[in-house]
Amino acid sequence: MATPDIIFYTNKASIYAERVEFAFQEAKADVTRYSIDFANKPEWYAPRVNPASKVPALVYGSPKSDPENPSPESARITESLVLLEFVADLYPDSGLLPKDPVERARVRFFIDAVSTKVSPATAAFFFRGESPDAFIATVAEIQELLPPTAQFAVGDHFTIADAAIAPFLARWELQLRNDVGKFAEGTGPGVHKELFQSERFARLQKYLANISSRESFKSSFDPGVHMVTKMFEVGLRMLW
Numbered sequence: 100m101a102t103p104d105i106i107f108y109t110n111k112a113s114i115y116a117e118r119v120e121f122a123f124q125e126a127k128a129d130v131t132r133y134s135i136d137f138a139n140k141p142e143w144y145a146p147r148v149n150p151a152s153k154v155p156a157l158v159y160g161s162p163k164s165d166p167e168n169p170s171p172e173s174a175r176i177t178e179s180l181v182l183l184e185f186v187a188d189l190y191p192d193s194g195l196l197p198k199d200p201v202e203r204a205r206v207r208f209f210i211d212a213v214s215t216k217v218s219p220a221t222a223a224f225f226f227r228g229e230s231p232d233a234f235i236a237t238v239a240e241i242q243e244l245l246p247p248t249a250q251f252a253v254g255d256h257f258t259i260a261d262a263a264i265a266p267f268l269a270r271w272e273l274q275l276r277n278d279v280g281k282f283a284e285g286t287g288p289g290v291h292k293e294l295f296q297s298e299r300f301a302r303l304q305k306y307l308a309n310i311s312s313r314e315s316f317k318s319s320f321d322p323g324v325h326m327v328t329k330m331f332e333v334g335l336r337m338l339w
């Protein structure tokens with residue numbers, strides 16, 4: 100049987116697409132990438148690929164087809180956290196999901212915390228300029244979930260739990276350092292000092308260092324793009 104074709108609809112500025120890119124890089128997957136221009140979205144994208152008109156999205160299955168006119172026989176799969184599980188299922192030897200049921204449950208528990216705590220806290224602080232204290236408190240809760248000495252969220256092997264949170268950690272670090280957010284001017288560097296330079300968050304800092312030293316991370320996170328697109332000026336909601 101021919102290897103099913105995978106078309107990955109993405110955009111380098113998208114925090115959610117980056118999760119999936121990270122997982123594909125870890126799995127060394129062979130995929131066809133198609134970048135969706137948010138400012139000039141192709142009219143075929145919603146009807147033929149993702150009715151929600153967002154990235155990331157995958158078209159999966161044979162036969163190999165044109166990304167602009169994918170085969171109706173192929174499956175359409177969307178939502179970054181669903182896609183992370185899907186990539187782990189496609190590449191079971193990647194270790195993106197451990198084999199042990201308890202460890203798998205731990206991976207999913209961590210992802211649930213990212214989904215229910217990290218995303219809303221990030222939106223509240225970075226998009227709406229709400230209290231840095233509430234944001235820092237949420238980051239402290241996430242730090243508490245990290246094992247005391249292991250390299251990653253669940254042990255010493257990189258999993259989809261790490262892919263789910265990594266784009267957030269990287270953007271927090273970059274945006275706070277550059278004071279990019281809807282918060283009052285000058286707030287970012289202060290929060291950066293607390294999260295990325297203080298002893299209180301040493302565990303989180305080590306975790307980010309472990310993640311960002313991976314080749315997969317270096318090829319999925321592009322700080323240049325994020326700063327150049329000046330996300331807050333062009334409409335942050337479009338990019339995150």
Ligand SMILES: N[C@@H](CCC(=O)N[C@@H](CS)C(=O)NCC(=O)O)C(=O)O
Pocket residue numbers: 112113114115116137152153154155177178179180336337338339
């Ligand atoms: N819940 C979705 C969110 C996807 C999403 O919001 N994608 C943004 C980019 S990060 C997007 O495609 N924005 C374009 C638009 O809304 O037109 C997921 O996790 O995949």
